[in-house]
Amino acid sequence: MKVIDLTSEALATPGLGGGLRDVLRSRYLLKLLVSKELKVRYRGSVLGLLWSYVKPGVQFFVFWFALGIFLGLNKNTENYPIYLFSGIVLVNFFTEALSNASRSIVINGGLIKKIYLPRELFPVASVWVSAVHFFPQLVVLVAACLFTGWRPGIPELIAAVVAFSIVAMLAIGLGLFFGSVNVYFRDSENFVDMLLMIATWASPVLYPWTLVRDGLRDAFGASAGQVLLTIYQFNPLTIAVELFHYAFWAPTTSSATDPASVVPPDLIFVWTPIALVTAILVIVAGQFTFRRLEGRFAQEL
Template identity: 40%
Template sequence: MTTLDTRTEIESDDLATGGKHRLHEPGGRGGLIEVVRHRTVLSMLARRDVRMRYRYSSLGFAWAYVKPTIQFLVYYFIIGVVLGLERRVENFAVYVFSGLCLLFFFNETIGNATRSIVKNRAIVKKIWLPRQVFPIAGVIVAASRFVPQFLILMIGATATGWYFTWTGLAAAVAGVGVVVVWGLALGLLLSAVNVYLREVQNFLELTGFLTHWLTPMIKPWTLVASRLVPDLGLAGVMLLTAYLWNPLTTAVELFHLAFWSPTVDYYFELSPYLWTRAYVFFGLGVVVLAGSQWLFKRLQVRFAEEL
């Protein structure tokens, strides 16, 4: 097969239209849809990355359950009971862990996706594939680590009084949906930018740390509001609005509603416009995803050269 054969495909119109032919870049117009045609490769990449993560571990994939279990117990006994935060936030372990699961999923999604093109440089330079398969495979790997954490959350919440509600189910689905669409959108964008500016992947370590403090993962939004508004006045109101109107705060609050709220005795006060923010951020995330795909397609032209 010649170089021309490997770099182009022949698109044939129906014979009724005259049998017209033209050359185009393979998958150049398909975007994310093209990944569906390569789902076997996508599955292989995701399985490879999961196996490599636990390749030299004697416990293997069991570590995916051991770590979140230990984390949950630490939040319950050490931070909640010993340090006394259980007295401020009832069922503190479930409160923190429900937010931690989503933030870990989000940060892992963006981190895996951002490093994916550079990590697979040998494949990118030698074999043609729709380049989107690499960041999407990173999202799947992040999801494989989210599932054990979610199961531990369910066990811990059930043990402390959680019960099923349709509102809770809707909140859980909405929270995951917001995280997935924003994680994929930003991951796709940053994976392309990281090829040209390698500092991006280092910057993510800082942003990952900040997400824990810029969302109500540890302290309820009501406590943040009680400190900002009386002390800072109008500036505090503006800061609180910015704090609430971001997709991660919305997703974390939805998970609190789904898994923590049923376990406490008092009424869980929803942050203002929670469901409205969920709809807005999901829709906005889809728009950002479309924009990320558009930019990715233009930046991928020089991937092989830059790598």
């Protein structure tokens, strides 16, 4: 007669998986979810994926007229359209990814209640779909940069990849956190919307970082202004946007021989490692929260 050891490690808490490792093992399922989201989103749409060009294009022209023409940033910032668009495409990727990821568990509640599959697939799939929308915009940005004399080197290309990686990790980590919390507290959706509204203005997307430096110094004095500027730079999204400026905008300016001269000091060797570590910690915190809460997803949904 076979004796079953009830203390064996074979027993596991129902509803708990291996975390993001299961996403790597379930790449085929991830591909299916991404395909499903794209088909559902554009079902009955006339323009389809062309909306990836239309929406950021309209947003760009609105900001360019309002800030570039009316407020004069077009005159005070060299190649301001490139500066503006390079920030917009990256922040749009973040806002779309986090917004969809934070709602992904609730939206897919019917599927979660019927079968078991790694629940992390849903936030990650939402970020992946946002990346699909991001790359057409990136193509437009690259074409515009080439038209204005963009000749990137290896450091600029690496900076662009690192910036995208920082934003993707932030979106996944925050998406895991808010996606799981949203199952229990639907107010999380409103908090995320408020956070995303702030994100565009809390990073140097529409304005150069020097305006922040000078404004803080004039308002609070040199020492306090420097402290507040340091806090401002601890935002990983700020660093990612500046890396995109370093990669795409700076080589098109009169400082093309030294792109680092038009971005914040210590951007590459100090703030970029800090932003990467912060993004990794956000993923760890998001995964920890997700795993603590996912056991009751089916019951709560």
